[in-house]
Amino acid sequence: MTGPKKWLAVIGIGEEGQAGLSAAARSLLEQAQILVGGRRHLGFLDEGDRRERLVWESPLQKTIDTILQRRGQRVCVLATGDPMWYGIGATLARQIPLEEMTLIPAPSAFSLACSRLGWPLADVDTLSLCGRPADLLLGYLYPGVRLLLLSGDRQTPVIVAQRLTEAGFGESQMTVLERMGSPEERLIQGPAATWAHEDLANLNTIAIEVRGENQQRRCVPGLPDGAYCHDGQLTKREIRAVTLSSLAPQPGQLLWDVGAGCGSISIEWLRSDRRCRAIAIESHPQRRQYLADNAAALGVPYLEIVAGKAPDVLADLPQPHCIFIGGGLTTPKVLETCWQALPPGGRLVVNAVTVESEQTLFQAQQLWGGELTRIAIQRAQPLGRFLSWKAMAPVTQWSVWKE
Template sequence: MTQKWLSVVGIGEDGLAGLSPIARSLVDRAEVLVGGDRHLAMLPTDERERLVWTSPLRDSIEAILHRQGQAVCVLASGDPMCYGIGVTLLRHIPLTEMTILPAPSTFSLACARLGWSLTEVETVSLCNRPPALLHAYLYPGARLLILSESQQTPAIVAALLTQRGFGNSSMTVLERLGGAYERHVVGTASTWSETNLANLNAIAVECVAHSGVTALPRTPGLPDDAYHHDGQLTKHEVRALTLSALAPMPGELLWDVGAGCGSIAIEWMRSHPRCRAIAIEKTRTQYIADNAAALGTPGLHIINGKAPDALQDLPQPNAIFIGGGATTDGMIETCWAALPQGGRLVANVVTIEGERLLFQWHEKLGGTFTRIAIQRAEPIGRFLGWRSLAPITQWAVVKP
């Protein structure tokens, strides 16, 4: 069996006193101790080697790897597997070489203080992540638990809530949870003014929307006016049908080829926090960036380029949507070749030439071939009449 040389020990604000006997033994027998200044300061002074986390973090990871064979102990805040260093280390070191002992996470401690059920709250970390992530979690009645990056984070969150029409939401900042100096600061988003806060804090939010504020659903087919665009937008009815055909699953990657304002990629990512997407677009990348931030998917990867050339060397997708440029030479061939077995390809066109091309591919590879015709009731004088949108031809296929 492989020797377990690395231990990752979760430690709370109560320091060594809060460790279990097993966790304490791993700390005591370690030859090398790794952690932040705050964690290492909890330990008694001795001659053992100590490594403080560096920026970039990869330098510290390399330093740990170079000490393989020695007894190395990494100290982590709370649960190392909850937005913690344990997740990062497992990308470089197999679990067979590690022992991971968690302490209660910040989320668990916060729920214990507030009387909230952890299974009924939205949890998100803003540590080294953009605050725009919160846009995807806002709805009336939502309870949010947010890991702060610093003492400035609560004010940033309060401003974002107010901007989105949730200024009446109650906020509780929980500092130094589990320690002798634990403190709770309570207020309202629209009037939040507290700045004398500890860097180590979490934010609990109970979302209350202003009258007239309409929250955006997580289901596909957001209202068209949710997007900033120049007219190149997949209409919400077609968007819903297209996302249904793409069938996103947690953790999967989408290529949105000819992304326009990015609506398909954004709604793919909104379907689950672990869904990822790459938007490939030549002329409207600023629209995509603005929409991704406003709709809670700032992690959308945007490539300014023209497919199929811009598709070279991208990570392999689980699904591809071709929303523009299907008739470009080599487009469908390149996309089809990029898909793994079981990968999905969906292409929408509005021209006769595009329809003819998709029909040829349908005859060759199978799948479903669908005409989508939408009519909306609009005023005609004092009456209502039907106005037809441009019909969409859609080809959807799964790679065998």
């Protein structure tokens, strides 16, 4: 019994065009009946080539559907650099079995940029801003970090320079590398704060050496309270750090943040790993605006925000791995609905500050187990010429793993 036929080839191609292709890639290209790519990619082919061509449309899925309709014919997709690194190869692999595909990468823009700059690629953070919000950059900014960004177009470097400057990293050194591998290759450098280069090619990659100081940029949970816009409904820094530790985020997991307030828990959950996902449930319109603003400012603009009250809005949400309840605990059926939504091995963490909500937690702990912890924090504050301890409202936390 033979396996499925490989009918789709996805080939990385650089600015050298066909001359830079390997023998295997050139053979697949020659055998193809249908050629797919952007106008720039297809422009690398001979003018006399009369084979059928498909140019990527918007939305992209429209062309992918056409490719799927040609299953069984020999289709060749031309892509920039490495198709599996922020490329079309990764998109196609989610819809087409790997057994039906052949993938041949060329050097990625990141590899080429590192070869020009002498940067070890293993020590560099990478990000694509092609069709993605520029606010994503804000989640990558730490003093001393080296970043490589794929640009959306010639305007992206100006936007990046503005974001860096606004975030307190205007000293950062930016390098824009244009059309690497072509005779028109060019390298432009300058600090973000005074960046004024606008005559750029649409095909460019941005390298950044992040410089500057910003105390709100931390890799660990517990950002300063001042990092958030809020109306007082904020899980304070010390409590937030303990809560994230109890939630124990893992890459790719989904969090429900029920009664999210300004979103500090779900935002720091997302910041713990770029593959984490979160849904913030909040009924108050002003707090939802704070949620959106804070998520963008702290580099996680993809935080999903759901308007409404639990438990009513929970029924249609995707199943979570973890749930945090920070508000609305005494609303009937909230705790029971959240518990039922968790899969085996899921985690539930609840913070309570009122006697009534503490009673609810005690009853739940008797029923489902888990740990009850009381967290009391005091901060030193001026009292005349001296310092005095001022106690924050104590928080009772219930943390439980569902068996």
